[in-house]
Amino acid sequence: MGTFIPNTKEEQLQMLNEIGYKDFDDLFKVIPDEAKVKGELNLPEGLSEIEVDRKVQALANKNVIFRSIFRGAGAYNHYVPSAVDAIANKEEFLTAYTPYQAEISQGILQSIFEYQTMIAEITGMDIANASMYDGASAAAEACWMCKDRRHSTIYVSGAIDERILRVINTYSFGRESKVVVIPAKNGVTDAEALKAALADDPAASCFLMQYPNFYGVVEDAEELCKITKEAGAKFIMYVQPLSLGVLKTPGEIGADIAVGEGQPLGLGLEFGGPYLGFLSTRQENMRQIPGRLIGETVDTRGDRGFVLTIQAREQHIRREKASSNICSNEAWCALRAGIYLSTIGPKGFEQVATLCSSKAHYMAAELDKIGMKLAYDGEFWNEFVTTCPDADKLNAALEAKGILGGLKICDGNVLWCCTELNSKEDIDEVVAIAKEVF
Amino acid sequence: MKLIFEKSIPGRGQDIFPACDVPVVLPKEDKLRKTTVHLPEISENEMGRHYTALAKRAHGVNDGFYPLGSCTMKHNPRINEKMANLPGFAKLHPLQPAHTVEGANELIADLEKFLCEITGMAGVTFQPAAGAHGEFTGLLLIKAYHHDRGDADRTEILVPDAAHGTNPASATMAGYKTVVIKSNENGTVDLDDLKAHLGPKTAGLMLTNPNTVGLFDPNIMEITRLVHEAGGLCYYDGANLNAVIGIVRPADIGFDVIHMNLHKTFSTPHGGGGPGSGPCAFKDFLAPFAPGLVCKDGEYVRAEKSIGNMTGFYGNFLVMVKAYTYLLTIGKDVHTIAENAVLNANYMQEKLKDIYPIAFDTTCMHEFVIGLDPIYRKTHVSALDVAKALLDYGIHPPTIYFPLIVHEALMIEPTETETKETLDEAIKAFREIYDRIFNAPESVQLAPQTTPVLRLDDTKAAREPHLRYEF
Numbered sequence: 022m023g024t025f026i027p028n029t030k031e032e033q034l035q036m037l038n039e040i041g042y043k044d045f046d047d048l049f050k051v052i053p054d055e056a057k058v059k060g061e062l063n064l065p066e067g068l069s070e071i072e073v074d075r076k077v078q079a080l081a082n083k084n085v086i087f088r089s090i091f092r093g094a095g096a097y098n099h100y101v102p103s104a105v106d107a108i109a110n111k112e113e114f115l116t117a118y119t120p121y122q123a124e125i126s127q128g129i130l131q132s133i134f135e136y137q138t139m140i141a142e143i144t145g146m147d148i149a150n151a152s153m154y155d156g157a158s159a160a161a162e163a164c165w166m167c168k169d170r171r172h173s174t175i176y177v178s179g180a181i182d183e184r185i186l187r188v189i190n191t192y193s194f195g196r197e198s199k200v201v202v203i204p205a206k207n208g209v210t211d212a213e214a215l216k217a218a219l220a221d222d223p224a225a226s227c228f229l230m231q232y233p234n235f236y237g238v239v240e241d242a243e244e245l246c247k248i249t250k251e252a253g254a255k256f257i258m259y260v261q262p263l264s265l266g267v268l269k270t271p272g273e274i275g276a277d278i279a280v281g282e283g284q285p286l287g288l289g290l291e292f293g294g295p296y297l298g299f300l301s302t303r304q305e306n307m308r309q310i311p312g313r314l315i316g317e318t319v320d321t322r323g324d325r326g327f328v329l330t331i332q333a334r335e336q337h338i339r340r341e342k343a344s345s346n347i348c349s350n351e352a353w354c355a356l357r358a359g360i361y362l363s364t365i366g367p368k369g370f371e372q373v374a375t376l377c378s379s380k381a382h383y384m385a386a387e388l389d390k391i392g393m394k395l396a397y398d399g400e401f402w403n404e405f406v407t408t409c410p411d412a413d414k415l416n417a418a419l420e421a422k423g424i425l426g427g428l429k430i431c432d433g434n435v436l437w438c439c440t441e442l443n444s445k446e447d448i449d450e451v452v453a454i455a456k457e458v459f
Numbered sequence: 460m461k462l463i464f465e466k467s468i469p470g471r472g473q474d475i476f477p478a479c480d481v482p483v484v485l486p487k488e489d490k491l492r493k494t495t496v497h498l499p500e501i502s503e504n505e506m507g508r509h510y511t512a513l514a515k516r517a518h519g520v521n522d523g524f525y526p527l528g529s530c531t532m533k534h535n536p537r538i539n540e541k542m543a544n545l546p547g548f549a550k551l552h553p554l555q556p557a558h559t560v561e562g563a564n565e566l567i568a569d570l571e572k573f574l575c576e577i578t579g580m581a582g583v584t585f586q587p588a589a590g591a592h593g594e595f596t597g598l599l600l601i602k603a604y605h606h607d608r609g610d611a612d613r614t615e616i617l618v619p620d621a622a623h624g625t626n627p628a629s630a631t632m633a634g635y636k637t638v639v640i641k642s643n644e645n646g647t648v649d650l651d652d653l654k655a656h657l658g659p660k661t662a663g664l665m666l667t668n669p670n671t672v673g674l675f676d677p678n679i680m681e682i683t684r685l686v687h688e689a690g691g692l693c694y695y696d697g698a699n700l701n702a703v704i705g706i707v708r709p710a711d712i713g714f715d716v717i718h719m720n721l722h723k724t725f726s727t728p729h730g731g732g733g734p735g736s737g738p739c740a741f742k743d744f745l746a747p748f749a750p751g752l753v754c755k756d757g758e759y760v761r762a763e764k765s766i767g768n769m770t771g772f773y774g775n776f777l778v779m780v781k782a783y784t785y786l787l788t789i790g791k792d793v794h795t796i797a798e799n800a801v802l803n804a805n806y807m808q809e810k811l812k813d814i815y816p817i818a819f820d821t822t823c824m825h826e827f828v829i830g831l832d833p834i835y836r837k838t839h840v841s842a843l844d845v846a847k848a849l850l851d852y853g854i855h856p857p858t859i860y861f862p863l864i865v866h867e868a869l870m871i872e873p874t875e876t877e878t879k880e881t882l883d884e885a886i887k888a889f890r891e892i893y894d895r896i897f898n899a900p901e902s903v904q905l906a907p908q909t910t911p912v913l914r915l916d917d918t919k920a921a922r923e924p925h926l927r928y929e930f
Contacts, residue, residue, distance in 0.1 A: 023787075023788030023789055023790070024788075024789065024792065024795065025533070025534050025536055025726070025788075025875075025876050026795060026796070026799045026875050026876065027876065027877070027878040028799060028802075028878060028879060032879055033798075033799065033802060036802055036806050036879060037802060039806070039809075040805055040806055040809040040810075041809070042805075045798045045802070048798075048801060048802060048805065048822065049706060049798075049801070050822075051674075051675050051677070051821070051822045051824075052675050052703070052706065052707060053677060053679070053680065055680060056679060056680065056707050056711065056712045057706060057707060058705065058706060058707065058708055058711070058794075061791055062576050062577065062705055062791055062793065062794075063576050063791075064573060064576055064577075064786070064790050064791040064793065065787070065790050065791065066790045066791060067787070067788055067789050067790030067791065067792050068787050068788060068790065070538050070788070073538055073542075073784055073787045073788050074538065074541070074542070076787060077542040077545070077566075077780070077783070077784055077787070078542075078545060078547075079562075080547075080562035080563070080565055080566050081542075081545040081546070081547025081548050081562055082547055082562065083547075083561045083562030083565065084547045084548070084551055084559060084560050084561065084562040084563055085555065085559035085560070086546055086547060086550045086551070087552070087555070087559075090552060092552055092554055092555075094554055095553075095554075095771055095772075096552055096553050096554065096772070098552070100475065100476075102473070102475050104473075104503055104506065104507065107507075108506075108507065108510045108511075110540070111510070111511070111514040112519050112520075112521045112522075113514040113515070113517040113518065113519045113521070113522060114513075114514060114517060114519070114730065114731055115519065115535070115540075115728045115730055115731075116519030116520040116521050116522075116535050116728045116729070117517050117518060117519040117520075117729060117730070117731040117732075118525070118527055118530050118532060118729045118731070118732070118855075119729070119731070119732040119733075120517075120731065120732065121527075121858075122518075122846065122850065122855065122856055123912070123915045124847065124850055124907050124910035124911070124912055124913065124914065124915065125516075125517070125518040125850055125855065125907075125910055125911075126516075126517055126518060126731075127460075127513075127516040127517070127911050127912055128512075128513035128514055128515065128516035128517030129513075129517050129731040129732070131460070131462065131513055131516070132510070132513050132731075133731075133732075134462070134926075134927070134928070135462060135463050135464070135928070137926055137927050138462075138464065138927040138928040139498060141927050142496050142497050142498065143496055143498075145492075145494055147927075148926045148927055149926075149927070151732070152732075152733070154588035154589065154592060154733075154734075154770055155588065155770050155771050155772075156771060157768070157770060157771040158588070158592070158769065158770055158771075182771075184768060184771040184772070185771065187767045187768040188767065188768045188769065188770065188771065190767050191599065191750065191766050191767030191768055191769060192632070194599060194602070194603075194634075194766060194767065195595065195598070195599055195602070195632050195633040195634050196632060196633075196634055197634045239486050239490050265492060265496075266492075266496075267485055267486070267491055267492060268486065268490055268491065268492055269490055269491060269492050269493070270492055270494065272494070273492065273493060273494060282771070289549045289550060290549070290550055290551055290552045290553070291548070291549055291551070291776060291777050292548060292551040292552075292553050292560065292563050292772070292773065292776040292777075293553030293770075293771065293772025293773045293774070293776055294553075294588065294734070294770065294772060294773065294774055294775040294776050294777070294778075295588070295733075295734030295736075295775040295776075295777060295778060296770075296771070296772075307924060307926070313732065314924075314926055315926070316920040316921070316924055316925055316926050317920065317925040317926075318915050318916045318917065318919045318920035318925075319915070319916055319919065320912040320913040320914060320915050320916070321913045321914050321916075322912075322913055324912055324913075326912040326915045327915075328915050328917055328920045330917070330920040330921050330924065330926075331921055331924060332921070333921070335624075336591070336624040336625050336627075336628035337623075337624035337625075337861070338624070339624075339628070340624050340627040340628060340637070341627035341628060341630060341631045341637040342631070343624070343627075343628040343631070345628070345632070346591040346592075346594065346595060346625050346628035346629040346631070346632050347589070347591055347592075348589065348590065348591045348624075348625050349588075349589035349590060349591065349720075349722065349729070349732060349733040349734075349735040349737075350589070350732050350733040351588070351730075351732075351733045351734045352730055352731040352732030352733050353728075353730025353731055353732075353733065353734060354730075354733070354734055356730075356731065359463075360506075360510065362498050362499075363463055363498065363499040363501060363506050363509075364473050364475060364503070364506065365472075365473070365475055365476075365498075366471075366472040366473065366498050366499060366500045366501070367495070367496050367497070367498045367500065368472055368500075369472065369473070369475050369476060370496055370498055371496075372476045373475075373476055375479065375483060375485060376476060376479055378484060378485050378486065379479050379481050379482065379483045379484050379485075380479075380481055382481075382482075382484035383481035383482065383484070400486040400487055400490055401486065402486060416556075420556070420559070425552060425555060428554055441476055441477075444480060445480040445481050448481075
C-alpha cells in the first residue's frame with residue numbers, strides 16, 4: 022500500500038515502451054527464470070503512514086523508559102543539549118552521502134574537520150580520524166594499527182569491559198593475531214604480570230587499557246604506559262571522553278593511540294546504537310590510521326576548503342592492502358559530537374566531568390553508610406563497584422519505582438554510574454530504597 | 460568560511476549544566492588534567508548560524524538528484540525518522556533487563572523475519588554497523604564454518620575484478636588471500652577464469668549481483684554451483700540488492716551468506732557517511748557461528764560456536780527501526796522498488812547512449828556505467844570534468860573512476876524514488892555537457908563555477924597533511 026515511488030503505472034508503461042520494452046517482465050528477462058522468485062513473498066500487506074505510525078508506536082510503548090538511570094557500563098545517560106538534535110536533524114546533514122564531491126560537501130567536510138580537531142584536543146593527541154563504528158570496534162582497529170612484521174601479539178588489560186575484549190578477539194580471529202589478557206587484581210591491571218608477559222614476548226605489539234576501567238577505577242596509566250613502552254610495544258588507552266574534562270589525558274600520559282566510545286558526546290542511549298567510535302593518535306602514526314581523514318587544502322582561487330585525504334590507506338584505492346575495510350563510518354554521530362562539544366565549550370566540559378565525579382563520590386559515600394562498601398580502593402570518576410547483599414532484589418525494588426539500578430557484575434557486586442542527570446534527590450532515593458530492602 | 464574555532468571568543472558560551480548539588484569531589488590531584496582544552500566558546504545563536512551555514516554547503520537527497528552509483532541514494536522517508544526518535548526506542552539503555560525492552564526485541568525479531576523472507580536466508584545478525592562491516596562478518600562466518608569442519612587450509616577468497624574495494628579489504632581483515640577473477644567481454648564473471656582458480660584452497664567467492672557495471676550475471680546458477688563443488692561458500696555483497704529486491708532471492712541462487720545495507724536498499728539516511736547498518740543474513744548451517752547476543756523467549760543467548768561480537772551491543776538499533784518502518788510501509792510490494800529502480804536506470808541509459816559510450820550496452824539493472832575513455836582521448840575532458848560540470852546543474856555527480864575495469868567510468872544509479880521529469884532534466888544536463896565537451900571543453904574542465912568553493916587541490920591535501928585546526 023505505502024510507496025515512495027513517484028511514477029504512476031501509466032507513466033511506467035509509457036517509459037517502458039519508449040525505451041523498447043513491453044512491460045516489466047520484458048525488462049527483467051535478462052534475469053534467468055530459474056533465478057526468479059516464484060509467486061509472492063511472504064511479507065505483510067503494506068500500510069499507510071498512519072497505520073505504520075500506530076504499529077511502531079505500539080512496539081515503542083512496550084518498552085520501559087526509566088526516569089532515573091544509575092547504569093553505565095559502556096552506555097551513558099548524559100544530557101543531550103537541545104541544539105544537538107535541532108542542528109543535526111537538518112536534512113542536508115542527514116541525507117547526504119560520504120563527501121566524495123568536495124565542492125558541494127564543504128559543510129560535511131568542515132564539520133568533520135572540526136570534530137577531528139575537538140577529539141584531538143580532548144584526548145590531548147595530535148590528530149584524530151573521521152569516526153569509527155563504535156568504541157569496541159575502534160579498539161580492535163587500534164590494536165591492528167600497531168601490528169607490523171615482527172610485532173603481532175595484542176595485550177589487553179583484564180579490567181576492560183568484556184564487550185570490548187570480545188570485539189578485539191573477534192577481529193583477531195580474522196587477522197590471526199594472538200590476544201593475551203593480563204589479569205586484573207583488586208580492580209586494576211596487574212602491572213607485574215604485564216611486565217613479565219611483555220618481557221617474555223619480543224612479538225608484543227601493543228597493550229590496551231581502559232580509563233577509567235570497567236570497574237570505574239582510574240588506574241595508574243603512567244606506570245602501565247612506562248612498562249609497555251620499555252618493552253617496545255605501543256600503548257593504547259580506551260577512554261570515556263567526558264572523563265577527560267578532569268582526568269589526565271592520554272596525551273599527557275604518553276599514549277600512542279586513544280580510542281573510545283563517543284556516545285557520551287551528544288548521543289542518546291539508543292538501545293546500543295548507533296554510537297560513535299573515536300580514534301586519535303600521534304602524528305607519526307598518521308599513515309596507519311584506519312578510516313576516513315579530512316584534510317585542509319585550497320581551491321583554484323586559493324580559498325580554504327576541505328577534502329577526504331590520504332586516501333592511499335583506504336579500501337577503494339588499496340583494496341586488499343588497505344589499512345582497514347571501513348567505508349561508511351558514523352559521520353552524523355561525529356557531527357553530533359562536534360555540536361555537543363561546541364555547545365558545552367571548555368567550561369562545560371570541565372563542569373560536566375566535575376558533576377559526574379561529585380555525584381558518584383556522594384553516592385558511594387551514602388551507600389557506604391548503609392554497608393554497601395566500595396569493592397576496590399582505587400580512585401574513581403563516575404563509576405564504582407560496591408558490595409551488595411542481593412543485587413537482583415535491589416534492582417527489582419528500584420525498577421518498581423522507575424529507576425534503573427547499577428549493573429550486577431561478578432561476585433554479586435554492583436557497578437554504579439552517576440552522571441550530571443542524577444540529582445541528589447535521585448541518589449538519596451536509591452539509597453533509601455536500598456536501606457529499606459536490606 | 461570561518462571554522463567554529465575562529466568564531467570563538469573567550470568567556471562566551473552556553474549554560475547547560477546546573478550548579479553541583481552535592482559536595483564537589485574529584486579524583487586525587489595526580490590524576491587530573493593539567494593541559495587546557497581548546498573547544499569553541501560561542502553563543503547558541505552564533506553556533507546555530509555556523510551549522511546552518513555548513514548545512515547550506517552540503518548536498519543531501521532532499522537538495523536534488525543524487526545518482527551516485529552503488530550508493531542507492533533514494534528518498535529517506537520522514538516517518539522513519541519520527542519512529543526512530545520515539546523515546547520508547549531512543550531512551551533505552553542497552554543493558555536494561557530483557558522484560559523492559561520487549562518491544563525493541565520484538566521489532567528486531569520481526570525485522571529479521573522480513574529480511575529472511577527477502578533474502579531466502581535462515582537467520583540474520585544485526586551486529587554489523589555498515590556494509591563493509593557486514594562483509595567482514597560474513598567472511599568470519601565462512602572462516603568459522605571451515606575451521607569447525609577441520610577444513611582450515613582454505614585460505615583464498617575469490618573476488619571479481621569489478622568488485623567493490625571493500626571486498627578484497629574485508630577478505631584481508633578476515634585473514635584471507637584475495638584471488639582476483641577476471642570479467643569477460645560482457646562485463647560478467649569469466650567462467651573459465653573462475654574454474655582455473657577454484658580448488659582446495661578456495662574458502663569462498665564474494666560476488667555482487669547485479670555487479671558493479673549494473674549487469675545481472677546470466678551464469679549465476681553455474682557460478683555458485685562451481686564454487687560449492689570446490690568446497691567453497693558463496694558470499695553475496697548486498698550493496699546492489701535494490702536492483703532485485705522481491706525478484707531474486709540470494710539464497711535461491713546459491714548464496715550462503717549476504718550482507719544488506721539498510722542505508723541503501725532500506726531507505727535509511729546516510730548521514731554524510733554514516734551511521735549505516737549492515738545486517739548479515741545466512742543459511743542455517745552458519746547459524747551456530749553468528750555473533751552477538753540475541754533475545755530468545757526473554758533471555759539473551761549466544762550461538763553455540765559464535766565468532767564473538769562485531770560491535771559492543773546489538774548493532775545500530777535506531778537504523779534498524781527506520782528500516783523496519785520502511786518495510787512495514789512497502790510490505791509485500793517490495794518488488795516494485797526493483798522494478799522502478801531498473802526502469803529509471805534503463806531509461807537514462809537509453810536516452811544517453813547515442814552520445815555517451817555505455818561500458819556494456821545491454822539491458823542494465825539499477826545502474827549503468829559510462830566509459831568516457833574514447834571521448835577523453837579525443838578531447839581531454841575526463842570523467843572528473845563531467846562530474847564537476849554536473850555540480851553546476853545542481854545534480855550530485857555519479858560515482859566516478861569505479862568500477863576499475865572501465866576507464867574513465869561514470870556510474871549512474873538514479874534509484875526508484877525519482878520522477879521521469881527529474882531523469883529528463885538530468886538527461887538534458889548530460890547532453891548539454893556533451894555539447895560543451897566538443898564546443899567549449901575548457902568550460903567543462905573549469906567546472907564547477909557556482910559552488911561555494913571551486914576545484915580543490917587533493918594533491919596538496921595529501922602531500923602537506925593538515926588534519927586539524929592549530930590553536
